[in-house]
Amino acid sequence: MTDSKVKKILIVDDEADVTELVSYHLKAKGYQVEAINNPNNSLGTARTFLPDLVILDVMMPDLNGVQICRLLRADPQLKKVPVIFLTAKAEESDRIQGLETGADDYICKPFSTKELVLRVQSILRRASEGGGEEVKKLQAGDIVIDIERHEAVVCGKAIELTATEFKLLRLLMERRGRVQTREHLLINVWNYETEIETRTVDTHVRRLREKLGAEADWIETIRGVGYRLAERKVQTCPT
CATH class of the missing domain: 1.10.10.10 (Winged helix-like DNA-binding domain superfamily/Winged helix DNA-binding domain)
Structure with missing residues (x-):
């Protein structure tokens, strides 16, 4: 059985052009999107918005994406919410650090919006998959x-x-x-x-x-x- 509830996605990136672009394509696919450009507001917004998935930039002033991901993983309400890092840091060591922090995926800038949407769909699909009826x-x-x-x-x-x-x-x-x-x-x-x-x-x-x-x-x-x-x-x- 598929989950018919509209999925909510939170985008955190200090570049307004990026949040506008990603928001446009995700809304076109029927998602409810909240985008913020001030990383300091990310945790508070996440607690009230209660997203089904978070897209995080890594390199941001004051509070970077890795720190935000750790805060999400430490919050009882948000610790299981899937996280995608969207960042210009493309080195293998950066990708590994992101995944080890608890991110579910890591997409490097510049990125394809089509690929990003596909990865969002993929992660939300597996996050909402229920248990099998035969084996519990x-x-x-x-x-x-x-x-x-x-x-x-x-x-x-x-x-x-x-x-x-x-x-x-x-x-x-x-x-x-x-x-x-x-x-x-x-x-x-x-x-x-x-x-x-x-x-x-x-x-x-x-x-x-x-x-x-x-x-x-x-x-x-x-x-x-x-x-x-x-x-x-x-x-x-x-x-």
């Missing part, structure tokens, strides 16, 4: 995910996962024991059907492993190919 919970050792509640528990303790991390873990658990190539993961988790930087997958897997803690080695790296969830693993959770 998946378990591997001491990792348990509740698909309906969108919750993950490791060694009896709940962990916080972004929408992307949850879908990545769910896919690996559903296809346990089967190797998933990076390209396959990009298509099935990120819904990208074109050539996109596969380092995105590696960064998200590393973040997911960190959150899984003692259970991290359930996710096996298949060198030069991709990843898989192990068939079995030695018990490592503390008693």
